[in-house]
Amino acid sequence: MTVCDAAAYILEQSGEMTAMKLQKLVYYSQCWSLVWDETPLFDEAIEAWANGPVSPDLYACHRGKFKVGPGAIQGNPANLNESQKATIDEVMRFYGAKSAQWLSDLTHLEAPWQQARARAGVADGQNCQEQITLSDMHEYYSGLGSEPEKA
Template sequence: MADVFDTATYILEQRGPMTTMKLQKLIYYSQAWSTVWDDDVIFPESIEAWRNGPVVRELWQDMKGQFRVDAVSRGSSANLTDTQKETIARVLSFYGDKDAQWLSDLTHMEDPWKKAYAEGQNTEIFPAWLVEYYSSIAPAK
């Protein structure tokens, strides 16, 4: 199974350097839409509800102290399936041109982050919550 570093590597290969905050939000939306469109997660790592939106702690630790990134310390896009790459490409097509603050603000308006954050900062956003919410607003694939 691919991991969050494989996913981050692919996103950076497709979109180039970006802020760590934006990368975290694109990772989140890739996972969210994969749960709906592909009926599966792309990576096994947990997503947590942090103050500035959803964050994968392992990826945050890898990028800690960096504002902009152009690569992560490990990961290979070759570990992603064609279906996963297609899902990420669709996410990037819609969300990729948005800035980090816009993406963070959007996550704060959506139920998965709100539900987890209401339980306490850094609470896990479960894949089942992603499916429940995003399937209710899912565009046709």
């Protein structure tokens, strides 16, 4: 399964949204998959861009678009297994109604994005291609007690 498969599933389930919101929902899906399923949802990297976590591979699929909808991302939701769908469904239940800006602001408050930016030595607002590591994601999100729990 790829990041674009996950994004296509999110769009199929939720309909049109901003590209920025899609990026944040894919990021949180990856984070919670690491915690709940103890495996990455997809192999593509996520980087600590100025506006929060971004998958460059997914960005390449929606570059230049403000909003994306079902069918806009070249991914195949059928590539997800039931556990992967359940993880994304729970992420969507918790984060899906939030605005893109709210999600972006939240990622800025959390350690994985901050740690990647610190490793890169960049200031707020500066471009950055530092990868947010799976270990940083797992360590941080597994330590949260008040976040969603997978059914």
